Amino acid sequence: MIPVTETLIPPADAERSAGDVLLEVEDLAVEFRSDDGAVRAVDGLSYRVEAGRTLALVGESGCGKSVSSLAVMGLLPPTARVVRGTARYRGTDLLALSPTRHRAHCGTHVAMVFQDALAALNPVHTVGYQLTESLRSRTGTSRREARRRAVELLDLVKVPNAAQRVDEYPHQFSGGMRQRVMIASALALDPDVLIADEPTTALDVTVQAQVLRLLAEIQAERQMGLVLITHDLGVVAGVADDVTVMYAGRAVEHAPVRDLYAAPAHPYTRALLRSVPRLDSGAEVAGGRLPVVPGRPPAPGRVPSGCSFHPRCDMAQDLCRTVEPPLDDVAPGRSSACHFAAELLGGARA
Amino acid sequence: MGRYILRRSLLGVATLLLVMFVLHLLTTFAIQLNGNPALAFFGDKVPTESQLAAVETRFGLDDPCYDQTGNPCLGPFVERLGQYAQGDFGTNLRGREVTDIVATAAPNTLKLFLVVTIVWFVLGMGLGTAAARRRDRSADHGIRLTSVLIDAFPIFVLLLVYRYVFAVPLNGWAEDTFGAGSLPALWFRPSFDDDHPWATLLVPGILLGLAGSAAFIRLVRASQLESYAGDHVRTARSRGLNERHVVTHHVIRNSAVPVVTAVGLTFTEALAGAVVTEGMMNIYGMGGVLWEAVRAADVALILGIVTILAAVTVVVMLVVDIAYAALDPRIRYA
Numbered sequence: 001m002i003p004v005t006e007t008l009i010p011p012a013d014a015e016r017s018a019g020d021v022l023l024e025v026e027d028l029a030v031e032f033r034s035d036d037g038a039v040r041a042v043d044g045l046s047y048r049v050e051a052g053r054t055l056a057l058v059g060e061s062g063c064g065k066s067v068s069s070l071a072v073m074g075l076l077p078p079t080a081r082v083v084r085g086t087a088r089y090r091g092t093d094l095l096a097l098s099p100t101r102h103r104a105h106c107g108t109h110v111a112m113v114f115q116d117a118l119a120a121l122n123p124v125h126t127v128g129y130q131l132t133e134s135l136r137s138r139t140g141t142s143r144r145e146a147r148r149r150a151v152e153l154l155d156l157v158k159v160p161n162a163a164q165r166v167d168e169y170p171h172q173f174s175g176g177m178r179q180r181v182m183i184a185s186a187l188a189l190d191p192d193v194l195i196a197d198e199p200t201t202a203l204d205v206t207v208q209a210q211v212l213r214l215l216a217e218i219q220a221e222r223q224m225g226l227v228l229i230t231h232d233l234g235v236v237a238g239v240a241d242d243v244t245v246m247y248a249g250r251a252v253e254h255a256p257v258r259d260l261y262a263a264p265a266h267p268y269t270r271a272l273l274r275s276v277p278r279l280d281s282g283a284e285v286a287g288g289r290l291p292v293v294p295g296r297p298p299a300p301g302r303v304p305s306g307c308s309f310h311p312r313c314d315m316a317q318d319l320c321r322t323v324e325p326p327l328d329d330v331a332p333g334r335s336s337a338c339h340f341a342a343e344l345l346g347g348a349r350a
Numbered sequence: 351m352g353r354y355i356l357r358r359s360l361l362g363v364a365t366l367l368l369v370m371f372v373l374h375l376l377t378t379f380a381i382q383l384n385g386n387p388a389l390a391f392f393g394d395k396v397p398t399e400s401q402l403a404a405v406e407t408r409f410g411l412d413d414p415c416y417d418q419t420g421n422p423c424l425g426p427f428v429e430r431l432g433q434y435a436q437g438d439f440g441t442n443l444r445g446r447e448v449t450d451i452v453a454t455a456a457p458n459t460l461k462l463f464l465v466v467t468i469v470w471f472v473l474g475m476g477l478g479t480a481a482a483r484r485r486d487r488s489a490d491h492g493i494r495l496t497s498v499l500i501d502a503f504p505i506f507v508l509l510l511v512y513r514y515v516f517a518v519p520l521n522g523w524a525e526d527t528f529g530a531g532s533l534p535a536l537w538f539r540p541s542f543d544d545d546h547p548w549a550t551l552l553v554p555g556i557l558l559g560l561a562g563s564a565a566f567i568r569l570v571r572a573s574q575l576e577s578y579a580g581d582h583v584r585t586a587r588s589r590g591l592n593e594r595h596v597v598t599h600h601v602i603r604n605s606a607v608p609v610v611t612a613v614g615l616t617f618t619e620a621l622a623g624a625v626v627t628e629g630m631m632n633i634y635g636m637g638g639v640l641w642e643a644v645r646a647a648d649v650a651l652i653l654g655i656v657t658i659l660a661a662v663t664v665v666v667m668l669v670v671d672i673a674y675a676a677l678d679p680r681i682r683y684a
Contacts, residue, residue: 189590
C-alpha cells in the first residue's frame with residue numbers, strides 16, 4: 001500500500017499551449033458483467049484531446065459515451081472493467097496505474113463535471129467545503145485560504161454574491177447555479193482536461209445556453225482540453241471543435257465540427273443531423289414533422305452482425321449485414337466507419 | 351434553528367404529560383379493578399379499619415374515586431403533578447423517599463448504560479461499516495449472519511444462558527487462576543456487587559449491548575450502502591480524494607441521519623432491556639428497583655420511576671431531533 005501523501009500527487013502542471021496532446025484514448029474497450037455473460041459497452045474507442053480544443057462525444061443514450069469517460073477517470077462501477085486499451089495523459093497510461101495512483105491524477109489533471117448536479121453534489125456539506133475539499137485534503141491549504149479560493153471559484157463561474165453563497169448548501173441553489181458550482185468544483189485544482197458529461201441536460205434551454213457559453217469561455221481562457229459528452233447535436237455546433245459520433249460502443253465518425261455539419265460521412269450522423277429541429281428548413285420537411293432515426297439502438301450484448309447500424313440505415317446493402325466497416329480516413333482530418341462513406345461525401349458535394 | 355428546537359421541546363413536554371396521564375389512568379384502573387394496594391403494606395396481616403384508613407391517607411389512596419370503577423380520578427392526578435413540580439415524588443411503601451431511591455439506583459443504571467452504549471455503538475458502526483465496504487464478500491456475509499444469529503437470542507435468553515451455564519464455571523476458573531476477589535473473578539460474578547459496580551456490570555452490559563447491536567449493524571450497513579451508490583460519492587472520487595476521506599466524509603457522514611434515528615430507537619430498546627437485565631442480574635439500578643416495585647405493587651415508586659424513565663426517553667428523542675437538524679441541512683432549512 002502506497003501512503004497517500006503529497007509526493008503522490010503528480011508534479012505541478014506543465015504549461016499548456018494550444019495543440020499539446022493532453023489525453024489520448026486508444027482502442028478502449030469496457031465490459032459489464034451481467035446475467036447473460038460479459039457485455040461490451042465500449043468497443044475500440046479512440047480519441048485525442050488537445051489543449052485549447054473541445055471534443056464532443058455524441059451519441060444516443062447507452063452508446064457508451066459516459067462509460068468511456070468513467071473508465072478514463074477510474075470511476076467504473078464494480079460490475080464493469082476495462083478489457084483493452086489505453087488512456088494516456090501526457091504519455092502516462094492512466095489505466096495501467098494502481099487505483100491509488102490513478103486517483104491521484106483525478107481532479108489535478110483530468111477532472112469531470114457530472115450531469116445531475118443535485119445528486120452529484122453532497123447534500124450535507126456546504127458548497128464552499130465541496131469546492132475546496134480536494135485542495136485542503138491534498139495540499140493542506142488552510143481553512144481561510146480555502147474559503148478565499150472557494151469564493152474565487154464561484155466568481156469564476158459567475159455565481160452572484162459568491163462570498164455569501166459559499167456557506168450555503170446545494171439544495172439552496174437553482175439548477176443552473178448548481179451546475180455552475182459543479183463546474184467550479186471540477187476546476188478547483190486547475191485540471192488540464194475537463195470531461196463534461198451531459199452538463200446541461202438537466203437544465204432549462206435558456207440556462208443551458210448560459211452554462212455552455214461559460215464552459216466554453218473558461219476552456220478558452222485556460223487553454224484546457226474539454227471533452228463534451230452530449231446527445232444533442234444542437235449543443236455541439238456552438239462549442240465543439242471536433243466531433244466523435246458514437247454508436248453502440250464504437251466511434252462511427254470523427255470530423256471537425258464544420259465539416260461534419262456540412263457533409264456527414266456516416267448515415268447515422270446524417271440521420272441525427274436531420275432530427276435536429278431547424279428554423280430555416282421547416283418548410284422543406286414533409287408534413288411539418290421532424291424526421292426521426294427509425295428503430296432503437298441495439299441493447300449492449302445484442303449488437304447486430306456487420307455494421308451495427310445496418311438495421312436502422314436507409315443505405316444498408318448486403319455487404320453491411322456481414323462485414324463490419326473499419327473506422328477509416330475518408331478525407332483529411334476526418335474518418336468514418338461506413339462502407340459507403342465516399343458515396344455519402346460525394347453525394348453531398350454533387 | 352431556534353424555532354425548530356423550541357417546537358420540538360414543546361412537543362417533548364406534551365408527550366411527557368401524555369405519558370404521565372396514560373400511566374395514571376392505567377394505575378387508577380388497576381386499583382379500581384384489583385383492589386386496594388394499601389393492603390400490600392400489611393403483607394399477611396389483616397389491618398383494622400383505622401389502620402387501613404391511615405395508610406390510605408399516607409399514600410394518597412383515600413380519594414373516593416378509587417372505589418368508583420371507570421372514574422379517571424383527575425383530582426389525584428393534578429395533585430400529583432403539583433407535587434412532582436415541586437420535586438416531591440412521594441415515598442415507597444417503607445417510607446423511603448422515591449428521589450432518594452432513584453439517587454442511589456440511577457448511577458448503577460448509568461454505568462450499565464455506558465457499557466451498553468459503547469458496545470453496541472462500536473460494534474454497530476465498526477461491523478456495519480466493514481460489511482458495507484466489503485459488500486457481497488465473505489466478511490460481509492459473515493457479519494450479516496452473526497447479526498441475525500444474535501437477533502435470534504433475545505436478551506433474557508442470553509442472560510439466562512450466561513448466568514446458568516457460563517457464569518459459575520467461568521467464575522470458578524477465574525477464582526482458581528487469578529485468586530478470589532481478583533478482577534477477572536469479579537467480571538464473571540453471576541450477580542451484582544455494590545462494592546465493585548464497574549466490574550460486575552461489565553458482562554451484563556456487554557451482553558445487552560450485543561443484543562442491541564444486531565439490528566444496528568444491519569441498519570448501518572444498509573444506510574452506508576445507499577450512500578456508496580450515491581452520485582455524490584462518485585463526484586468525491588472524481589476530485590481525486592483518497593478512499594479514506596471519501597468513506598468518512600461522503601459515506602459515513604451521509605448515512606448519519608438514519609443511524610441517529612436508530613440510536614434513539616436502540617436507546618429505548620436498551621431501556622427496556624435494562625429493566626430485564628437488572629432484574630435478572632440483581633443489579634441495584636432503576637430497572638431493578640422498578641422490577642421489585644411492580645412485584646410489591648408499590649404504586650408511588652412505580653409512577654415515580656416510570657415518569658423519570660419517560661422523561662429521559664423524551665429528552666433522548668429531543669436530542670435525536672436536534673441532531674437530525676445539525677446533520678442534515680435540508681431538515682434545518684425546511
